[in-house]
Amino acid sequence: EAGVAQSPRYKIIEKRQSVAFWCNPISGHATLYWYQQILGQGPKLLIQFQNNGVVDDSQLPKDRFSAERLKGVDSTLKIQPAKLEDSAVYLCASSLDGTTYNEQFFGPGTRLTVL
Amino acid sequence: RKEVEQDPGPFNVPEGATVAFNCTYSNSASQSFFWYRQDCRKEPKLLMSVYSSGNEDGRFTAQLNRASQYISLLIRDSKLSDSATYLCVVTKEYYKLSFGAGTTVTVRA
Numbered sequence: 001e002a003g004v005a006q007s008p009r010y011k012i013i014e015k016r017q018s019v020a021f022w023c024n025p026i027s028g029h030a031t032l033y034w035y036q037q038i039l040g041q042g043p044k045l046l047i048q049f050q051n052n053g054v055v056d057d058s059q060l061p062k063d064r065f066s067a068e069r070l071k072g073v074d075s076t077l078k079i080q081p082a083k084l085e086d087s088a089v090y091l092c093a094s095s096l097d098g099t100t101y102n103e104q105f106f107g108p109g110t111r112l113t114v115l
Numbered sequence: 116r117k118e119v120e121q122d123p124g125p126f127n128v129p130e131g132a133t134v135a136f137n138c139t140y141s142n143s144a145s146q147s148f149f150w151y152r153q154d155c156r157k158e159p160k161l162l163m164s165v166y167s168s169g170n171e172d173g174r175f176t177a178q179l180n181r182a183s184q185y186i187s188l189l190i191r192d193s194k195l196s197d198s199a200t201y202l203c204v205v206t207k208e209y210y211k212l213s214f215g216a217g218t219t220v221t222v223r224a
Contacts, residue, residue: 106159
């Protein structure tokens with residue numbers, strides 16, 4: 001079974017530029033998560049989708065971050081404009097549903113460096 | 116206070132040794148607990164769930180102490196392949212995961 005796919009794997013941009021990340025979850029998984037993992041820290045949830053609706057975006061810096069999950073499958077996360085402190089690995093994860101605990105499966109992540 | 120706190124380590128142990136470490140959590144209403152494993156520059160993967168009665172999975176034993184709000188992981192007969200960062204994970208409301216910063220374990224030959 002294919003896992004969670006993410007692209008690109010690496011991205012280097014200058015501050016104030018824009019960047020977008022893409023995620024394709026495991027087929028049939030209704031819940032999709034975006035996490036930010038800064039070096040030396042655990043993943044921090046940015047946004048959670050249930051199908052194409054947002055369940056939780058309380059930790060998403062909405063002045064610069066946006067995310068969408070059209071048609072309840074693929075998702076994109078955008079940063080505009082990027083700041084130095086956005087340098088991190090952005091992990092996408094999916095699970096069968098988010099109403100009871102189901103194991104979250106993570107993609108390989110996108111490593112973002114902001115110069 | 117952080118929701119989940121872990122000793123970052125590193126725990127540097129020889130092959131065959133036993134290593135154990137804890138994690139504490141701040142929300143007494145937390146419902147579910149897990150250990151995830153993250154290899155260097157890789158994504159986290161579920162290692163095991165932690166049940167109230169304690170549970171084993173091969174060489175790994177997890178314990179939960181709700182009164183003191185901590186979780187432990189013990190690895191017996193360490194292998195080189197056990198070298199990784201172990202993330203303590205606690206669910207908040209609606210099964211949202213809260214991750215600790217991780218404990219790094221290095222097993223040397």
